[in-house]
Amino acid sequence: MLSAFKRISLYAVALLFLFFTGYPFLYMLATSFKTQAYFFESPTSLWGTFVWENYKLVFELGIDRYFVNSLLISIISVVIVILTSAMVSFPLSRIRFKLNRPLYFLFLAGMMIPVHTTLIPVYVLTREIGLYDSLWSLTGPYVAFSLPISIIILTQFVKEIPKELDEAAIVDGSTHARLFWSIIFPLLTPAIATIGIYNFIHIWNEFVFGLILITTPSKMTLPLGLRAFYGEFSVNIPGIMAAITLGTLPLLIAYFTAQEKVVKGLSAGAVKG
Template sequence: MKKTKSRLSWGIAWILGIFWSVVALLPFVFMVLNSFKEKFELLTEGVFSIPKSFNLENYKTVLTGNFFRFFFNSVIVLVISLTILLFISACASYPLSRFKFRLAKPIYSLIVACMSIPIHITLIPVFKMSKDMGIYDSIWALIGPYVATAIPISVFILTSFMREIPKEIEEAAQIDGCGKYQMFFRIIFPLAKPGLATLAIYNGVNMWNEFSFAYTLTQSSANRTLPLAVWEFQGQYSMNTPMVMAVLTLTVIPMIILFIFAQDKLVKGMTAGAVKG
């Protein structure tokens, strides 16, 4: 009876897994296949049909345009924003998870409550602030909003992760004369790398695909990021769907490469601290 239930459970799990894989892969297959088609081939053939000839002109047109400018803008904003975000989140999570003081719970509750604030209601205040600071229509205007909107969820996750680090490690370090700052940079911070890697991937994908702030805080083509590049190509080639598919394919490639090389760290970060020893 138990073997039958186990086989049934595994069978259902396999069916659901295959179904979800198909659902997740179909948009990607649609995007890649149609990126190699000619302008009107998508209209005359099926959307999932194999291209008559793998046409590379769409990719040549995209790559000879402003695509690399948009790409490097996104890379600069992503690297700087993630560096600042992870450092601030780690510095905030360490005292909230390891120290006992009167305002720990109210501060932590306030940070968690900020997760419920829709980011779109901050667009107008952030826009005015950027204009007053003189950084409007520059990639530097995006870094502050990206970091600020990602701090609540990052501190929430990282605080829970740091709470699971054994306190005996800190006690042993204190006996060896390790201070609070040395404790953080030499012990807690290295041990929190799986959690930091998870946050880097999670927030990195969000920042890479962010559109609202990028559209509101930048105006010139020289300061736009990849999501706006997709929007610009869609406007420029409104009837040329394969061209838009080529832009989308080139845009998602960096994130796919990131997941391939960092998936083990992502899994470790998600499962670490899930079971108390």
């Protein structure tokens, strides 16, 4: 009887959390199919008019161009972060040298730097090297501020991989490079999925650096493109909801595709031994 009551209580709590986390998505989707007139008449209603005009409008305003820009810069930045952080984590966790601990704490300190305090130096540097107002100007800041936490996560994950694998590979004549790419890197899949999803979401939603470093409308990312729905005297809320709905699709697809690996990567290293 007690176990049944406990099970029912857990399901009730789970349904409560599902409501609080799922309702905003349901409201966003429902609002994206409303007309502006109906939205102002009944802003909290989930059911009412069902029109496609908002989705037609967002494509007319160029959301496909903003979408492609965000997808391109997000994928390139995440790939660079994954490869770089994986290669850095290997010597930090496996090779002993004098600067091992100082470098580790340097990356750890990088997580404590407020990102937006670097806006002015990044802006000046970007203009000096001739990358201002290009998508490539965003790659540097996105990669740089994603590396510290990615390196810390992967370093801890590599430490959990048995060192006997290294010894066996070296006895067989393997070099450190081959050891990393053939043995260590494939075993990092859960942690790579974790940092990949985490950084993809962060980069996809980033606004401030895009606002500072991009001025040409055709080169803007999706968060910048959403400003097109803000008029001088009004805001097209159903249109914004339609754009946000389309903008969240890559995040949902990426997360549900790698969900199991993300959970495994987050739990890896939590318990030693």
